[in-house]
Amino acid sequence: MTDWTTPYVELHCHSAYSLCDGASLPDELVDRAADLGMQALALTDHDTLSGAVPFVRAAEARGIHPILGTEVTMVGGSHLTLLVRDASGWQNLCQLISHGQARAPKGEAALPWDTLAEHTGGLICLTGCRRGPVAAAIQRLDMGRAERAARWLRDRFGQDHTVIEVQHHLHPGDGLLARHLLDLAAHLRLTAVATNNVHYARREQQPLHDVLTAIRLRTSLDAAGSRLRANSEYYLKSGGRLRPLFADHPELLTNTLRVAEQCGYRLAYGLQDLPRFPTPPGYDADGYLARLCADALRCRYPGGSERACRQLAYELRVIAEAQLSNYFLIVWDIVREARSRGIRCQGRGSAAGSLVAYLLDISPIDPLAHDLVFERFLSHERPALPDIDLDIAADRREEVIQYVFRTYGEAHAAMACTFSTFGKRAALRDVARVLDLTSEHLLTPGDHADDPTRALAAELCRQLEALPRHLGQHNGGMLLTRAPLATRVPVEPAAMPGRVVVQWDKTMLEEVGLVKIDLLGLRMLSALTEAEALVRATADPAFDLDRLTLDDPQIYQMIAAADTIGVFQVESRAQAQVLPKLKPACFADLMVAISLIRPGPLQGEMVHPYLRRRMGIEPVTYAHPRLKRALAETLGSSCSRSRCSRWRGTWRV
């Protein structure tokens, strides 16, 4: 029963990123809003903007306007709904969230009123749900206090940006509360809007919301009692659905469109967000990078190499055009610092294709000698950010992280977060607890059709599985910003004292174009460091793992014989089984071996064709002659992603 005739935009809506409260993911809400014909939708999770990125993406896909906002929790526990109008509003909201989160235990927030007063620019303030300062005072029949609260907000946010929020969920007293709020709005000449304090996209999801509430309260549904919402009216409603509730005041619905129109902010970032690397006097980032590379080139290629010079000039041009010189310098500095402390550290990922990365010591491999593709890393046509991930000796990674925090300042660095979802196991355990069932009861196989409790529990588990449950600190993903971080992205304290995390995970950061530097801990690097030191102490004082020539036939014989227990990456059972067939005899073979023995190629049934072809059992064929150019090196099987790159290399006309 979709009603297209009553225009309405929902301005107060929680997603599952209001952890253990909202029952729908942002895209479900957007889908529903689009189906209901809404032109815009606001996302107002509790004290977080975690849902913002998926929300914006979904909204843009469905062609509705995403309004970013938050329901902030104030000191004392009252709620206010804030919506972002423009870039300054975004900055203010980010700071308010950070302040609120910083002053409360994890998972809670408490924003001081005077801090709110300092950050009202660019924001619209809705007076909030029943726990808003205005509505709460009215419910206590303290009209004076309600008016004072409304005036306080109006004086801070301004006449045009303070909006009385009216909700009606068919609870006894809702009508009366609405009338008082409307009187107050008229008295203070404030706009009033209807909102529905949405907690799930569809009415049917109310049981899931109850389950989430009980999980949050760590209790069962029975024991939760009146702490559960009394009815199922908190779904995303159309204007037509809401109209009868506000029959005397249709402007409450149309006003939502006027508020929405004021919220034109679009989420966008650029590369310029990185802190500026302090270059020596007389150099800009491009110039300094070129200088460092030129110096290194002379060391790495003592006789000179025209090919290397050409490649360097080309890469430097692409890097400068993409405005990434600064980024390279920052990573170079981290690597240099780590090395100077004797912490093993090397670039991972597509950076190995870059001569610049090799010259800066970020990558251990000469891409020219090993025929690695720079375009996989960065190219003219790819606006996307390249990733330089650093593997760091695990036992000393924290030192490197500390260095970055110190160098760029705690206000400019934060770790990315990760969201753990409920997943099958936790969903089952939690649903069982909330429904007062044993998880064995749910686990017992059998037809659920004849047992409605089990059928319901199974359905609840299914719905719960994909929802985010906790926000944690990402294991090494670091965000650096030039402007103070809290003005750019929402952050909150991590469990570790003094450490903050961005409320976005690494995919979200990537999606909005924020550069993240991954500092990953790799235990093997610690093991190598320790072993190297022992060799120096006991056998060969000059021993240096980084000066090995990578061409000792005995090493390859050992690997080919699958005598590899304890050897990085090629020691597992699957690898041991493939090595004798593959017989790697040189470094290039080793690279193939590593890209080959992965679940992907195994699933694509590419490993065995490659092996049979390599062993000469099967003739080399290509699925189609057109693929010959891309696949010759892997004998017709597409086993590594840089094949993909070569395919892409050939796209360019």
Next chain:
Amino acid sequence: MARDLAGLTPGEGERLRRALGSGKGPEAIAPFREAFVAGARARGVSEATASAVFGQLEAFGGYSFPKSHAAAFAVIVYQSAYLKRYHPAALLVGLLNNQPMGFWPPAVLVRDARRHGVRVTPLDIQASEARCTLEGGAVRLGLNYVAGLGEAGVERILTARRARPFADLADLCRRTRLPKPLVETLILAGACDGWGVERRQLVWQLGTLRYEADELDLPIPGSPVELPPLSAGEQQALQMALLGVSTGEHVLARWREALTARGYTGSTSLGQLPAGQRAKVAGTVVVHQAPPAAKGYHFLTLEDEEGFINVIIRPHLVPLYRERRTGRLLTVEGIVQREGEVVNLVATRLTPH
């Protein structure tokens, strides 16, 4: 590939690559399949071929590992292989001190190193350092392998020992004041063998010691008790259970003669058998795998005193083999399968012991 075969533009190709790599699942990729297959057909490629190629792209997109990632990792592979080949004891120390890592548990690393001629010496309260170390070319297990000792416990032992070696059990207890259960662990793991007193005897002594406030009152029991010593097998089992590694020989070494007499083949001889030959083996379970891609097949790696035995369990036998605990002793009858130099035993019967 997307361009050569299906005529996609670079932009489309890039989006496809991103969708493949994003791990967002089939919904995100489905639209590309249509475009890819249609584009390929327009360029005269059969639908079957196009679908097959796309299937490969999809499979590897989900998990792929770019060659340039491989490049950086390959350096580490080479470095660790180099150490294994020329400095296996040093590598073992590095690996043991940075657990958990890699595929194999410490016990397997230790036995593999032993097979490569590395001497591994047991924990010793008088000699072990905080971490595993090299001691005259041999690997000495470190106190980091005693669960529950913690940095503080280790420090107490090392500080007390720096003053002078521990004269006896009472001296150890008096000067370290470690909780009794930890001392018992040290005794049973063999760390206190240096006093020449049998382990059960030491545990008995420990029971008679009394930890008092400042001055320790350490009465010697009036009537000494004679306890039967632990057998070598018991000692080794205790070491394994308490430390997670064992420095002795594999448990099967002691039974090899009896096993050979009963027709069991060791891992080395198994590698020489022709394909199709029936064989019986015995080993302890070190890895049990059931990869989703293996269509119901399970893979076991057994270890005996000489090396490893790869066992393939066909799906119909899987329900009959429920015991998957690592360390479990298992006998397997089966048929030798050879592929080049790779030898597997396809199980026909598995018996846990």
